[in-house]
Amino acid sequence: MAAAPIAPIVITDTDGTEFRLPTRRSARARRMLLRVDPARGGPELVLPDGVAPEVGADFARRHLGWLRVRLARLPQRIGFVDGAEIPILGVPHLIRHRPDQRGGAWRLVDPDGSAELHAAGQAEHLARRVTDFLKAEARRAIGPRARAHAEALDRRVGRITVRDTASRWGSCSARGDLSFSWRLVLAPESVLDYVVAHEAAHLVEMNHSPRFWRLVERLMPGYETERAWLKRHGGRLHAYG
Numbered sequence: 001m002a003a004a005p006i007a008p009i010v011i012t013d014t015d016g017t018e019f020r021l022p023t024r025r026s027a028r029a030r031r032m033l034l035r036v037d038p039a040r041g042g043p044e045l046v047l048p049d050g051v052a053p054e055v056g057a058d059f060a061r062r063h064l065g066w067l068r069v070r071l072a073r074l075p076q077r078i079g080f081v082d083g084a085e086i087p088i089l090g091v092p093h094l095i096r097h098r099p100d101q102r103g104g105a106w107r108l109v110d111p112d113g114s115a116e117l118h119a120a121g122q123a124e125h126l127a128r129r130v131t132d133f134l135k136a137e138a139r140r141a142i143g144p145r146a147r148a149h150a151e152a153l154d155r156r157v158g159r160i161t162v163r164d165t166a167s168r169w170g171s172c173s174a175r176g177d178l179s180f181s182w183r184l185v186l187a188p189e190s191v192l193d194y195v196v197a198h199e200a201a202h203l204v205e206m207n208h209s210p211r212f213w214r215l216v217e218r219l220m221p222g223y224e225t226e227r228a229w230l231k232r233h234g235g236r237l238h239a240y241g
Contacts, residue, residue, distance in 0.1 A: 078241075
């Protein structure tokens with residue numbers, strides 16, 4: 001969607017609380033849109049061409065009750081800091097800062113099943129080291145699955161990339177290149193596998209027709225459970241980091 005940012009709009013609630021709304025124009029928008037994006041961790045106001053910011057501000061004020069409720073439902077952000085707990089393929093890991101060590105980041109699993117993610121170096125580099133580790137883990141988890149699913153469909157995968165996408169968990173290009181959100185590594189392993197199977201099915205069907213979903217079912221029988229998990233809990237994955 002073509003978009004042009006404009007100055008943020010600030011509206012004030014009856015109790016004096018101010019809401020700062022990042023605002024943009026969209027040439028494709030047919031109506032004003034106020035939404036709360038878990039990936040951005042806040043609201044956004046979208047205005048069609050020709051709609052004045054003042055009109056958008058009035059629209060937002062009329063929907064303040066909705067906005068309060070949606071913002072309250074946003075998952076609490078969890079930074080990549082010492083002592084924080086994050087999931088890796090659905091398994092809780094406690095982040096431990098190890099300034100006395102070298103070597104980036106690594107996982108340790110105790111015999112009792114508890115797991116930790118250790119990160120070396122200075123404190124100011126901790127979040128980046130954890131993020132780099134998770135991206136690398138995502139590549140290791142996604143690549144073999146994508147190639148295996150493609151082979152099962154008698155197709156060949158092009159490039160496989162991992163990014164921090166806000167609107168899509170995965171995508172497939174006409175050339176057969178697959179792209180995925182690295183945040184899938186925070187989800188249960190079966191959910192990650194479902195997204196990979198979903199995109200691999202697009203190598204055959206670049207649509208969401210009944211035939212496409214039959215291909216997904218072939219690759220991952222019972223995928224509806226993982227699909228429902230992602231719809232319900234996917235927003236939480238954007239709250240990490």
